Amino acid sequence: MKKPAEVACPQCSKKVIWSTANTYRPFCSERCKLMDLGQWATGGYSIPVTDNFSNESINTVSSSDENLM
Ligand SMILES: [Zn+2]
Secondary structure: OOOOOOEEOOOOOOOOOOOOOOOOOOOHHHHHHHHHHHHHOOOOOOOOOOOOOHHHHHOOOOOOHHHHH
């Protein structure tokens, strides 16, 4: 007798039988799968907007054309 492999759902920690019949593996249901995908899309990867560039770093290059006359 073979024991069916069980995994814990990453979303709700519910025991799920790991089988090819379970299309939502390793999740227990479609709901948990979608919830996990939603977390990846919205949370975690929030890129902070750095809008504090100092203009002092930009040097205005003055051309010395008048000296070439
Ligand atoms: Zn679940």
